[in-house]
Amino acid sequence: MTQRPLLQMAAPRRGKPPRHFADLTREERQEAVRELGQPAFRAKQMAHHYYSHLTATAEDMTDLPAGARDGLVEALFPPLLSKVTSLEADGGATKKTLWSLHDNVKVESVLMKYPGRATLCVTSQAGCGMACPFCATGQMGLTRNLSAAEIIEQVRMAALAARDGDLGGDPVRLSNVVFMGMGEPLANYKAVMATVRALTTPEPEGFGLSARHVTVSTVGLVPAIDKLAKEGIPVTLALSLHAPDDELRNELVPINTRWSVDEALDAARRYFDATGRRVSIEYALIRDMNDHAHRADLLGEKLNARGEGWVHVNPIPLNPTPGSIWTASDPAVEREFVNRLRSHGIPTTIRDTRGSDIDGACGQLAIKEA
Ligand code: SAH
Numbered sequence: 001m002t003q004r005p006l007l008q009m010a011a012p013r014r015g016k017p018p019r020h021f022a023d024l025t026r027e028e029r030q031e032a033v034r035e036l037g038q039p040a041f042r043a044k045q046m047a048h049h050y051y052s053h054l055t056a057t058a059e060d061m062t063d064l065p066a067g068a069r070d071g072l073v074e075a076l077f078p079p080l081l082s083k084v085t086s087l088e089a090d091g092g093a094t095k096k097t098l099w100s101l102h103d104n105v106k107v108e109s110v111l112m113k114y115p116g117r118a119t120l121c122v123t124s125q126a127g128c129g130m131a132c133p134f135c136a137t138g139q140m141g142l143t144r145n146l147s148a149a150e151i152i153e154q155v156r157m158a159a160l161a162a163r164d165g166d167l168g169g170d171p172v173r174l175s176n177v178v179f180m181g182m183g184e185p186l187a188n189y190k191a192v193m194a195t196v197r198a199l200t201t202p203e204p205e206g207f208g209l210s211a212r213h214v215t216v217s218t219v220g221l222v223p224a225i226d227k228l229a230k231e232g233i234p235v236t237l238a239l240s241l242h243a244p245d246d247e248l249r250n251e252l253v254p255i256n257t258r259w260s261v262d263e264a265l266d267a268a269r270r271y272f273d274a275t276g277r278r279v280s281i282e283y284a285l286i287r288d289m290n291d292h293a294h295r296a297d298l299l300g301e302k303l304n305a306r307g308e309g310w311v312h313v314n315p316i317p318l319n320p321t322p323g324s325i326w327t328a329s330d331p332a333v334e335r336e337f338v339n340r341l342r343s344h345g346i347p348t349t350i351r352d353t354r355g356s357d358i359d360g361a362c363g364q365l366a367i368k369e370a
Helices: 006-010 026-035 041-052 066-076 148-163 185-200 222-229 246-252 261-275 293-304 331-343
Strands: 082-089 094-100 106-114 117-121 125-127 142-145 174-179 214-218 236-240 279-285 311-317
Touching (some): 236 261, 261 279, 261 293, 261 311
Antiparallel strands (some): 082 094
């Protein structure tokens, strides 16, 4: 049974967030600045403040004329995210933040610090329409898509926190962004692509992240994977497979009834061919559900049938969600699953489950207090 989302009922008015600088292309920014009576080059100055200095505050933009500064900032940088709470785990190295959007919709993002770098897990949709039964967000249904600027603001806030040493210890640079928070990124394609462009465009017009350090994770929306492959920005693609056979995957990832395991794997292989980027296969190990040795073998065979060196597998022990009957696989079963895959020659690494004690781990992002 899918629960009706409380969040959806609580949201007073859902709708388009106000227009923000980060939603606009370079030309549109110049146009917007001109409409406000300023020369077009102000757009570049503002981009520099936003993407390099990570600020959207008028007082910081001292190279803009004093008389125009407030007007420009008010018109182009409306506040989109307000912080509701944040929770820490792993001795402060993991931080989950709950944000409220303009229409009171709540979303979460998780920032994780590693030696010399930091990774942000971003939300692309409020809720999710994919209804995977083991995923907390999947139980909520879809409230709405986030705008590009609502996703980009999550990134800016995190980059600021990392730079200012909010994660304890030395400041770090936000180096990696993964679309593994709430939502199905490829179901919000336009805003996600605009975000990917903002992430990978060099400073000062973007955050200047390397495309390989940006991961788009999907249930396997085949036409959107093919579209992504043609964008010319070789981000890392993660395919949430969770089962190598249609019978079980139909249950775990319901969109499988539309695009089967083979179709999703073929699209993943085409993505590798187009980008040269090795694809990650995500596989949440669920006790007695999908963790059988014969399934590891079948997965290994299906991946090898599509060639060598194009893929690796990231098993992750299931993070049990409240009310679910499912739980993580036994460590011994997990080891056997990994060994089997490796014996097929498939590079396999267990994924890290940071932040599980603050419900900040993979697939756990869903708002309780809504
Ligand atoms: N919709 C995208 C992004 C979602 S979350 C996708 O499905 O890929 C990112 C990853 O967390 C996905 O691989 C998802 O399957 C996984 N996940 C969801 N719920 C989980 C859980 N309870 N335990 C472990 N991983 C989970």
